[in-house]
Amino acid sequence: MAQLRETRTPRRGWRVALVSLVAFGIAAGSAGCTMEPGSAGTDPSATSSASPGSSASPEEPPTPTVAAIPATVALSPETGATFVNPVSDVIAEVTNGTVHHAVLKETATGAVSEGELDPDSKKWTATTPLKFDTAYTFDVTVTDTAGAKSTEVSTFNTVPASHVADAALYPGADSTVGVAQPLEFNFSEPVVNKEAVENAIKITTSTGQVGAFRWYTDQLVRYRAAEYWPANSQINVDMQLLGMDIGNGMIANFNKNYNVNIGNKVVMEADAANMSVSILINDQVAQTFPATLGDADFPSASGTMVLTADKQRYATFKAASIGLKPGDPGDYGSVDVEYATRLSNSGIFIHQATESAMPYLGVANLSHGCIGLSAEGAGWVFENMGPGDIVNTVGTPNETIAPTDGFGDWNIPFDQYASR
Structure with a gap:
């Protein structure tokens, strides 16, 4: 039997198709990712310089420069200011x-004031008090957020001498006076704002005693209590008036804090009818002397007077x-006299009687209102009595x-004493 062979058809068509598909794929890919000539996708020379295993990053753009906001400074007082109160703050504040x-x-002098800067360096404040009647220059340099510097200057003047108010105080600091001494304040300028001034003067005593002010004029005010100051006590006077407008633009130029010491209670009881004086220390009789007081034409003043600080070993009346x-x-x-101790501004003294009056001590009143004593009596008063001690005079028809003729404050009842 003859052997049959399988006839195979060559696969030429498949191969052609495959080639066509490959060609089609290439064409399709080219159509979807077209690269321009010279692009990294088609130019083999466009290669990275990074070493193997590293990745390249693009260069970062520079950070834009932000313009600094200019610094501004506020100065106080402003430049050109006049009549600046010396208690005003001097400040430079920066934004x-x-x-x-x-x-x-x-x-004028170039004297530099002290000052302090706050923790943020944004505010400078002067710590040295300003002076009256003085021109100042305030020079401030500031730095903005970019470090640029700028300078501002203020020139100003404080309250001129024509508007400065002062006061004289009596008795003075740490002095020792008697129990009847009122406190006196003599202002150099009229006081309009009396209540404000009184409130700025704090008076305290070691015994808790309180008192009242009495204005005799717009420039003269005194302070006393209802009763005499207790013997051997102390008064503190605290005056916080610096920078206060006391009225009419007059500015007080001081603060003062001081003590006044009160000594023993020393009282002279002068009896014109009996022509004698008795002196008591802390209510105990220490001395008694014959005297001559004012005659019928010039009777001695009655009531309570207070010795002043004026003493003259020799005096001419x-x-x-x-x-x-x-x-x-x-x-x-x-006439010439000795041991003269003043009682009033108008000329009333305790003194040694004139030689012609000596025989009449304790016998007749011959003076022009003074209290005449023997050399022993006048000398004792001169040595042992002082400002603030008391002289009570009775037995005289005079008022x-x-x-204000000396210190006659005690002749005014206390409930009528306070005034403005």
């Missing part, structure tokens, strides 16, 4: 920056000082002296 340097100085002229009844011309 969008810091204080680099600040100098406050007296324009002139009749003209009390208004007497040559030829007037009672004109005594001029009390005016409150």
Whole structure:
């Protein structure tokens, strides 16, 4: 039997198809990812310079520069200011920056004031008090957020001398006076704002005693309690007036805090009817002396007077000082006396009697209102009595002296004493 062979048809068509598909795929891929000539996808020269195993990163763009906001500084007082109160704050305050340097100085002398900077360096404040009647230059350099510096200057003047108010105080600091001494304040300018001034003067005593002010004029005010100050006590006076407008633009130029010491209670009881004086220390009789007081034409003042600080070992009295002229009844011309202790501004003294009056001590009143004593009596008063001690006079037809003729304050009842 003949052997049959399987006839195989050649696969030429498949091969052609495969080649066509491959060609089609290449064409399709090219159509989907077309690269322009010279691109990284087609240019073999566009190769990375990174070393094997590393990855390249693109270069970062530069950070844009932000413009700094200019620093601004506010100065107080403003430049050109006049009548600046010396208690005013001197300040430099910065926004969008810091204080680099600040100098406050007296324009004329160059004297530099102290100051302090806050923790953030944004505010500088002067710590040296300003002076009255002085020109100042305030020079401040500041730095903005970018480090740029700028400078501002303020020039100003404080309250001029024409508007400065002062006060004289009596008795003075740490002095020792008697129990009847009122406190006196003499202002250099009229006080309009009296209540404000009183509130700024704090008076305290070691015994808790309180008192009241009395204004005798717009410039003179005194302070006393209802009763005498207790013996051997102390008064503290605290005056916080610096920078206060006391009225009419007058600015007080001081604060003062001081003590006044009160000594023993020393009282002279002068009896014009009996022509004698008795002196008591802390309510105990220490001395008694015969005396001569004012005569019928010039009777001694009645009531309570207070010794002043004026003492003259030798003094000359002139009749003209009390208004007497040559030829007037009672004109005594001029006489010399010893151991003179003043009681009033108008010329009332305790003193050694004149030689012609000595025989009349305890017998007749011959003086022009003074209290005449023996050398022993006047000498004892001169040595042992002082400002603030008391002289009570009775047995005389005369009225009390005016409150400001010396210190006649105690002749005014306390419920009528306080005034403005």
